[in-house]
Structure formats: structure tokens, C-alpha cells
Amino acid sequence: xxxxxxxxxxxxxxxxxxxxxxxxxxxxxxxxxxxxxxxxxxxxxxxxxxxxxxxxxxxxxxxxxxxxxxxxxxxxxxxxxxxxxxxxxxxxxxxxxxxxxxxxxxxxxxxxxxxxxxxxxxxxxxxxxxxxxxxxxxxxxxxxxxxxxxxxxxxxxxxxxxxxxxxxxxxxxxxxxxxxxxxxxxxxxxxxxxxxxxxxxxxxxxxxxxxxxxxxxxxxxxxxxxxxxxxxxxxxxxxxxxxxxxxxxxxxxxxxxxxxxxxxxxxxxxxxxxxxxxxxxxxxxxxxxxxxxxxxxxxxxxxxxxxxxxxxxxxxxxxxxxxxxxxxxxxxxxxxxxxxxxxxxxxxxxxxxxxxxxxxxxxxxxxxxxxxxxxxxxxxxxxxxxxxxxxxxxxxxxxxxxxxxxxxxxxxxxxxxxxxxxxxxxxxxxxxxxxxxxxxxxxxxxxxxxxxxxxxxxxxxxxxxxxxxxxxxxxxxxxxxxxxxxxxxxxxxxxxxxxxxxxxxxxxxxxxxxxxxxxxxxxxxxxxxxxxxxxxxxxxxxxxxxxxxxxxxxxxxxxx
Amino acid sequence: xxxxxxxxxxxxxxxxxxxxxxxxxxxxxxxxxxxxxxxxxxxxxxxxxxxxxxxxxxxxxxxxxxxxxxxxxxxxxxxxxxxxxxxxxxxxxxxxxxxx
Numbered sequence: 001x002x003x004x005x006x007x008x009x010x011x012x013x014x015x016x017x018x019x020x021x022x023x024x025x026x027x028x029x030x031x032x033x034x035x036x037x038x039x040x041x042x043x044x045x046x047x048x049x050x051x052x053x054x055x056x057x058x059x060x061x062x063x064x065x066x067x068x069x070x071x072x073x074x075x076x077x078x079x080x081x082x083x084x085x086x087x088x089x090x091x092x093x094x095x096x097x098x099x100x101x102x103x104x105x106x107x108x109x110x111x112x113x114x115x116x117x118x119x120x121x122x123x124x125x126x127x128x129x130x131x132x133x134x135x136x137x138x139x140x141x142x143x144x145x146x147x148x149x150x151x152x153x154x155x156x157x158x159x160x161x162x163x164x165x166x167x168x169x170x171x172x173x174x175x176x177x178x179x180x181x182x183x184x185x186x187x188x189x190x191x192x193x194x195x196x197x198x199x200x201x202x203x204x205x206x207x208x209x210x211x212x213x214x215x216x217x218x219x220x221x222x223x224x225x226x227x228x229x230x231x232x233x234x235x236x237x238x239x240x241x242x243x244x245x246x247x248x249x250x251x252x253x254x255x256x257x258x259x260x261x262x263x264x265x266x267x268x269x270x271x272x273x274x275x276x277x278x279x280x281x282x283x284x285x286x287x288x289x290x291x292x293x294x295x296x297x298x299x300x301x302x303x304x305x306x307x308x309x310x311x312x313x314x315x316x317x318x319x320x321x322x323x324x325x326x327x328x329x330x331x332x333x334x335x336x337x338x339x340x341x342x343x344x345x346x347x348x349x350x351x352x353x354x355x356x357x358x359x360x361x362x363x364x365x366x367x368x369x370x371x372x373x374x375x376x377x378x379x380x381x382x383x384x385x386x387x388x389x390x391x392x393x394x395x396x397x398x399x400x401x402x403x404x405x406x407x408x409x410x411x412x413x414x415x416x417x418x419x420x421x422x423x424x425x426x427x428x429x430x431x432x433x434x435x436x437x438x439x440x441x442x443x444x445x446x447x448x449x450x451x452x453x454x455x456x457x458x459x460x461x462x463x464x465x466x467x468x469x470x471x472x473x474x475x476x477x478x479x480x481x482x483x484x485x486x487x488x489x490x491x492x493x494x495x496x497x498x499x500x501x502x503x504x505x506x507x508x509x510x511x512x513x514x515x516x517x518x519x520x521x522x523x524x525x526x527x528x529x530x531x532x533x534x535x536x537x538x539x540x541x542x543x544x545x546x547x548x549x550x551x552x553x554x555x556x557x558x559x560x
Numbered sequence: 561x562x563x564x565x566x567x568x569x570x571x572x573x574x575x576x577x578x579x580x581x582x583x584x585x586x587x588x589x590x591x592x593x594x595x596x597x598x599x600x601x602x603x604x605x606x607x608x609x610x611x612x613x614x615x616x617x618x619x620x621x622x623x624x625x626x627x628x629x630x631x632x633x634x635x636x637x638x639x640x641x642x643x644x645x646x647x648x649x650x651x652x653x654x655x656x657x658x659x660x
Contacts (some may be wrong), residue, residue: 196630197626197630255630515615516616517614517616518582518616518619521615522615522618522619526651526652529625529626550649551651554651555615555651
């Protein structure tokens with residue numbers, strides 16, 4: 001493909017993005033007012049809906065009235081409406097046209113179907129695509145040659161009785177730019193819109209590796225990027241052989257009709273194969289990405305917080321190539337966006353949803369909420385959403401920390417999910433604490449982390465923490481006591497309440513347990529086998545269900 | 561791990577002995593590739609002398625199971641020792657695999 005084609009596509013996107021940045025800069029000057037007005041507009045627009053009538057939306061003309069008339073909600077409050085919407089009813093929770101249902105990754109047995117309006121899709125597109133590419137373009141300037149990228153967000157939808165698609169929200173984002181997709185990305189449509197199970201890592205890499213001018217990788221989560229690079233490290237010989245000969249190895253799992261179609265796009269490329277082989281044969285100790293893709297400029301993926309272990313792994317492949325940490329978003333709404341490369345701080349988007357906040361240090365049970373202008377830097381808050389798809393005062397159960405301000409708009413970081421917080425005796429240990437303790441453990445023990453989780457063991461009395469860990473290399477069995485002491489010490493620093501409670505006998509000392517090699521990869525394989533989209537797979541940070549409990553306990557490395 | 565292939569009533573029987581773990585599963589996968597890449601394959605894995613299956617081994621079994629779906633193939637596992645059966649039960653594999 002002529003290099004000029006993707007350049008033209010990116011230029012168009014960046015032009016739109018630059019306008020969005022200018023508009024965002026205006027909006028954030030008056031963020032609290034813009035945000036409040038959004039809520040009043042939503043209430044007015046949806047007064048005639050069944051939900052609006054139930055809560056007297058027509059009488060709401062102020063924030064105080066909104067808080068007084070509309071209670072907090074959870075998914076269960078909307079589930080009966082959503083069931084009816086899926087059968088074709090409209091005007092139940094929103095008058096805006098619903099164009100998609102986002103399947104959430106949260107539950108394997110009963111995934112939620114979150115309605116997504118055209119307005120929400122538009123906001124996603126404008127920020128996650130236009131705005132973000134403009135930010136990257138401004139930061140990277142001429143370094144970004146604007147070649148094609150490798151997109152790991154696959155589009156796998158099921159069709160509902162009302163004719164709409166259900167699938168991941170990131171997949172819907174990709175679908176919304178489907179006409180431009182193949183000008184922007186290396187993977188052909190058979191790979192991005194897979195109809196059957198196939199070895200998608202091979203398929204993505206088979207095409208990306210042939211493009212010497214690959215500019216970037218984009219993915220919903222860093223997990224998928226890191227997994228892809230691991231696959232490359234293990235399978236480069238097979239891939240390079242295929243590039244040399246213009247083949248797709250018969251052992252690769254791809255349905256015959258798709259294989260035949262992909263084969264049409266492929267030609268032998270011995271020159272590129274020789275170049276790749278030369279670099280791979282030097283090993284992966286030095287960052288491989290800049291050596292095989294000299295124009296590679298950035299990775300675009302959610303990679304902060306609980307994903308940071310994967311981001312750390314990616315640094316090894318990337319060297320000093322920067323990461324754009326994308327957005328803070330959920331199926332319900334895109335809530336905040338990075339406004340610079342490498343920053344892990346996200347500016348709240350004031351025209352995407354209406355936000356209320358409950359301070360986490362509040363001692364009483366009051367449900368009084370704050371608005372964004374009332375927040376304090378350094379404090380943690382539960383975020384409550386009113387979105388543009390029919391959810392009102394919705395408890396998304398995320399806790400965010402205010403880390404600064406962009407004009408008059410808070411900059412936040414995701415800290416933990418309320419239902420992922422572990423508390424055996426009131427010590428409230430967050431994902432953030434566990435992540436810090438485990439990383440510090442790895443430093444002190446001199447090992448490389450693959451992944452980790454925490455389990456609140458209440459089968460012993462008093463209860464205790466068990467940290468499950470997979471490491472790149474097996475640790476010395478005879479040092480187990482030392483490792484247990486290290487993790488205990490680190491956990492007590494991360495959350496001093498643990499240390500105090502262990503000392504006073506309210507908690508038993510923490511344990512550390514190593515799982516067998518490839519256990520976390522197996523868990524991801526299993527989830528995908530059960531129908532969870534790869535786009536949505538999040539790390540298992542808390543072992544909080546019987547299914548997870550059985551799985552990880554069964555695969556403990558008993559020889560370690 | 562030792563594996564031996566034999567054919568019985570058009571079924572390929574794989575007698576497995578030892579441990580299916582990180583060290584042995586890549587070789588096991590390679591040895592079986594020619595079989596599970598065929599349309600309508602019919603494989604029986606005999607675990608009678610197999611003592612241990614690790615996460616890496618389970619990944620290979622899952623891969624063959626997925627292949628079975630794509631290629632109308634069939635994999636049956638028989639003579640599973642109780643300790644391996646327990647791992648299958650706890651990881652959810654007993655719902656995925658056909659175990660006799």
C-alpha cells in the first residue's frame with residue numbers, strides 16, 4: 001500500500017482531533033458548569049421516559065432537586081428495562097437511540113448488557129480516536145511517520161432480538177471507523193472481524209511483521225500487547241519462515257476459508273524475512289521493537305494501575321519508545337483522557353457524563369455527593385455516573401484519586417474497584433496496595449513477575465492474606481520463609497493496618513504461594529474459550545469467586 | 561514424558577507416561593500436531609501412566625479441544641488418575657474435555 005494513504009487518513013483524524021483539543025480546552029475552563037448543564041439537559045431530554053416519569057424528571061431544575069428525586073442505582077435497577085429494550089421497546093430509560101449493547105467483562109456466567117447510545121459512541125470516537133491521535137501527533141511531531149498501526153481490538157458481536165449488536169465497547173469503537181480501518185491498520189478484516197476461533201496472535205503478527213513501516217500498536221488493554229510480544233518471542237522462527245515463503249504454516253489454527261482469503265493478501269518476502277531473522281537471532285535482551293520496526297513511535301493502550309505489571313514487561317520490548325495511556329473508561333462511559341504522552345493522569349471529560357463523588361475518608365454513612373469543583377487534590381472518591389445512555393446516579397464502584405487539575409477540571413487516577421477491595425478485619429486493602437507490595441517483593445527477591453492476585457483466606461482463624469504469584473523463573477524452595485517475610489513486610493508498608501492487625505493477632509501472618517508456569521495465561525485462554533472477548537480481559541487481581549479460588553489453588557506449584 | 565501412538569478401530573490412541581508440564585508440553589504439542597490438524601481427527605489420550613498435568617499441559621489440551629471444534633475432531637481422555645481428575649474438576653476442565 002502506498003505510504004501516502006494512511007498518512008492522509010491520519011491527517012484527517014488529527015485535524016478533527018486538534019479541533020477537539022481546542023474545544024476540550026474551552027470546556028475544561030468551565031468544567032463544573034458544563035458538567036452540571038449536561039445533567040440538566042439529560043434529565044430534560046429523558047423526562048418522558050418510563051424511568052424519567054418514575055422519578056419526576058420534569059420537576060428537576062437544579063442539582064439539589066436531582067439529588068433529592070433520583071436515588072443511586074446499580075445495574076440491577078436497569079436490568080428489567082434492558083430486557084424489554086432488547087425485545088424492541090424504546091423510551092424506557094432514554095429517548096436517545098441505543099445503537100449497541102456493551103457486554104461487560106465482569107461476570108462469566110451472566111454478563112451485563114449495557115445500553116450504548118449513538119451519543120456515547122460519538123463521544124468515544126471523538127476522544128479515544130480523534131483527541132488521542134491529535135495528542136500523540138502534537139507530542140511526537142515529525143517522529144511519527146504516520147504509517148499503519150497494529151490494532152489488537154477485535155470485533156466479535158452477537159445479534160440481539162432487537163437487531164442490535166452486543167459486544168465489547170472497544171469493539172464498537174473499532175466498528176464505528178470500519179471504513180477507514182484497513183487504511184489505518186495492518187491486519188485484514190478477516191482478522192479484525194473474526195467469525196471463527198483462530199490463532200489471532202499469529203494472524204496479527206503475520207501481517208504487522210511484513211510492514212517495516214509499522215508506526216504503533218493500539219489495544220484496549222496492555223495485557224494483549226504484552227501477550228502478543230511474548231508470542232513473538234516464542235514463535236518468531238515460524239513467522240519469519242512464513243514471511244520468506246509467502247505461506248501460512250499449516251499448523252496454525254485458522255479456518256480453511258479464512259486461510260484461503262488471507263493467503264490472497266500474502267506474497268513471499270525473502271528480503272524482509274532476512275532482515276527480521278537477523279534481528280531476532282540477536283535475541284530479545286535489547287529492545288526488539290525499534291529493531292524490527294524502525295518507524296515505530298508509540299503504544300496506545302490502557303496500562304496503568306492494575307495493568308502496570310504488563311506495562312513494565314512492555315518496556316523491555318519497547319526501550320525508550322513512549323506509551324500513550326489512553327483513557328479511563330468503562331462500558332458505561334468514557335470518563336477521562338490522557339492529555340499527554342506517558343502521563344498516567346487522566347482529565348475528566350466534562351461533556352461525556354455527569355459525575356458525582358463520595359469521599360472515601362468520610363466517616364459517617366451519608367450519601368451526600370460532591371461535584372467536581374468540590375474535590376481536593378490527593379483525596380480518593382467513589383465516582384457516581386449519570387451517562388448519556390440512560391443510567392442515572394449509577395454506582396460504577398470505582399474509586400479514583402484526584403492528582404491535579406487541568407484548568408478547572410480534575411485530573412484523576414483510577415485507584416481500585418470497591419468490590420475488588422479486600423478487607424478481612426476492616427483493614428481495607430486496595431489493588432494499589434497489593435500491586436505496590438508485589439512489585440517491591442519482586443525487586444527484593446530479585447525475580448521477574450508474570451502476574452499476581454490476592455486471596456482473603458478466612459478458612460483459618462484469624463484470617464490472612466495469601467498472595468498468589470507467577471514468576472518468570474522458579475524461586476529457591478529453601479528461601480520460602482524469607483519470601484514470606486518479605487511479602488509480609490511489604491504488605492504492612494503498603495497498608496499499615498495489616499501490620500498492626502497481624503501484630504495484635506487480629507490477622508494471621510500473610511502467606512505467599514507460587515503458581516505453576518503459564519497459569520495466568522491458561523486462565524486467559526479459558527476465559528476466551530468461554531466467550532469473553534480478548535479486548536475485555538482484565539488481570540485477576542482478587543480471587544473473589546469459587547471458580548477463581550478452585551482454579552488458582554489447583555495450580556499451585558507444589559514443587560516450589 | 562514418553563508417548564506412544566497406536567491405531568485402534570480408526571482411532572489414534574496416545575499412551576502417555578510421566579508428566580505433562582512446562583518442559584514436556586511443547587514436545588507433546590509438536591508430536592500431536594499432525595493428528596489434531598486433520599479434519600475430523602479422532603484422538604484418545606490414555607492417561608493411565610500419566611502422573612501430572614501442569615498449567616502448560618492444560619493449555620495444550622485446551623488447544624486440541626478448540627481444534628476439535630474447528631475441525632469436527634474429537635479428543636477423549638481416559639484412565640485419568642484421581643489427582644489429575646481433581647485438577648480437571650477444580651479448573652473447570654472436566655466440563656470442557658471428554659473424560660472417560
